[in-house]
Amino acid sequence: xxxxxxxxxxxxxxxxxxxxxxxxxxxxxxxxxxxxxxxxxxxxxxxxxxxxxxxxxxxxxxxxxxxxxxxxxxxxxxxxxxxxxxxxxxxxxxxxxxxxxxxxxxxxxxxxxxxxxxxxxxxxxxxxxxxxxxxxxxxxxxxxxxxxxxxxxxxxxxxxxxxxxxxxxxxxxxxxxxxxxxx
Amino acid sequence: xxxxxxxxxxxxxxxxxxxxxxxxxxxxxxxxxxxxxxxxxxxxxxxxxxxxxxxxxxxxxxxxxxxxxxxxxxxxxxxxxxxxxxxxxxxxxxxxxxxxxxxxxxxxxxxxxxxxxxxxxxxxxxxxxxxxxxxxxxxxxxxxxxxxxxxxxxxxxxxxxxxxxxxxxxxxxxxxxxxxxxx
DNA sequence: GTTTGCTATGCAATTTTGTGCATATGCGCA
DNA sequence: TGCGCATATGCACAAAATTGCATAGCAAAC
Numbered sequence: 001x002x003x004x005x006x007x008x009x010x011x012x013x014x015x016x017x018x019x020x021x022x023x024x025x026x027x028x029x030x031x032x033x034x035x036x037x038x039x040x041x042x043x044x045x046x047x048x049x050x051x052x053x054x055x056x057x058x059x060x061x062x063x064x065x066x067x068x069x070x071x072x073x074x075x076x077x078x079x080x081x082x083x084x085x086x087x088x089x090x091x092x093x094x095x096x097x098x099x100x101x102x103x104x105x106x107x108x109x110x111x112x113x114x115x116x117x118x119x120x121x122x123x124x125x126x127x128x129x130x131x132x133x134x135x136x137x138x139x140x141x142x143x144x145x146x147x148x149x150x151x152x153x154x155x156x157x158x159x160x161x162x163x164x165x166x167x168x169x170x171x172x173x174x175x176x177x178x179x180x181x182x183x
Numbered sequence: 184x185x186x187x188x189x190x191x192x193x194x195x196x197x198x199x200x201x202x203x204x205x206x207x208x209x210x211x212x213x214x215x216x217x218x219x220x221x222x223x224x225x226x227x228x229x230x231x232x233x234x235x236x237x238x239x240x241x242x243x244x245x246x247x248x249x250x251x252x253x254x255x256x257x258x259x260x261x262x263x264x265x266x267x268x269x270x271x272x273x274x275x276x277x278x279x280x281x282x283x284x285x286x287x288x289x290x291x292x293x294x295x296x297x298x299x300x301x302x303x304x305x306x307x308x309x310x311x312x313x314x315x316x317x318x319x320x321x322x323x324x325x326x327x328x329x330x331x332x333x334x335x336x337x338x339x340x341x342x343x344x345x346x347x348x349x350x351x352x353x354x355x356x357x358x359x360x361x362x363x364x365x366x
Numbered sequence: 367g368t369t370t371g372c373t374a375t376g377c378a379a380t381t382t383t384g385t386g387c388a389t390a391t392g393c394g395c396a
Numbered sequence: 397t398g399c400g401c402a403t404a405t406g407c408a409c410a411a412a413a414t415t416g417c418a419t420a421g422c423a424a425a426c
Binding site: 002005006008009010012029031032033034076079080083084086087088089090091092093094095096097098099100101102103104105106107110111113114117118121144145147148149151152154155156158159162165166167169170173177 | 185188189191192193195212214215216217259262263266267269270271272273274275276277278279280281282283284285286287288289290293294296297300301304327328330331332334335337338339341342345348349350352353356357360
Binding site for chain 3: 184186218219222245246247
């Protein structure tokens with residue numbers, strides 16, 4: 001399970017609360033790791049127990065108190081260990097692709113809908129990536145940490161672009177099939 | 184949960200045993216849906232209970248008996264319902280990308296290893312896809328069912344190609360960084 | 367003034383997925 | 397004669413993810 005590591009990786013940047021992490025998962029790391037806030041809070045509990053993070057409650061006015069988590073040296077150590085282990089191939093499960101396989105039993109119009117929606121989603125992500133890239137990386141001198149993130153970011157950008165291209169082609173195929181049906 | 188649907192989708196092609204399905208998952212559907220044989224047998228039990236498949240034991244000589252599962256009309260009906268529902272965005276969890284994010288705390292040599300291995304894996308898949316395409320689809324007349332599968336297959340091909348391109352670029356970046364370190 | 371939404375945390379139950387183990391036959395190989 | 401491999405099925409436990417629920421203060425909109 002790598003949720004623990006995903007959290008620790010986020011915390012290498014700066015100490016964060018569970019709430020921050022949940023938002024961060026949506027924004028940056030979220031493109032290659034997803035988790036709900038419930039999962040994150042639960043995992044933070046375990047990490048604290050094992051001594052990989054230390055937690056400190058911070059009083060706030062006008063808002064509920066937050067609990068800020070900092071990665072410990074032990075946390076960094078297991079991160080190093082983990083990085084050497086070969087990562088498993090991503091599961092790559094996609095219901096949409098599956099639907100194409102049952103083509104006789106599905107609704108073409110619905111598929112067109114699905115594809116359009118998927119493309120929109122990827123375009124939103126692509127825009128967000130580009131924004132992050134231009135804001136934090138373009139024309140800046142990069143330390144080692146930022147270089148790694150830039151590589152990941154570029155892979156993300158590249159991936160979104162490919163997805164959009166693939167999905168658009170499939171969408172066009174669907175539209176021709178749908179038009180041909182009316183004859 | 185879409186494992187049930189993944190199985191039903193496979194069974195639309197022809198009746199199969201759990202063993203067949205497990206192999207089929209490795210070969211074709213497996214590129215966008217993965218499952219172990221244990222998972223498949225368990226799910227088949229549930230599908231039988233709900234009446235979405237009917238199962239028949241077939242005696243064999245020299246080999247253990249096999250239980251062949253056929254999709255029922257009810258099974259096809261829920262497949263149709265399912266196809267209309269919007270598919271969720273794939274989880275897209277990748278430990279490798281995560282490691283780039285913790286770049287200060289990781290081993291560059293290990294990353295080079297990981298990337299090389301990943302590229303090899305994708306190349307194996309790509310070769311398999313190409314073989315399937317040339318064998319079953321090139322220069323053939325395609326019915327609706329096969330058209331859907333071809334679209335899925337081409338998306339798979341495209342995806343593997345993009346992955347290889349992305350990973351190769353990252354690998355080159357890593358190698359330059361590693362070389363620069365020796366100075 | 368009441369509803370909606372954001373900040374902030376977390377438990378509990380269920381569903382889904384993954385891993386290890388178990389069993390049985392027959393074939394080919396050394 | 398023993399070993400590994402392919403065929404064939406499945407249980408049981410453990411880990412992970414999803415979903416629903418619960419609490420609570422403040423701000424802004426209506």
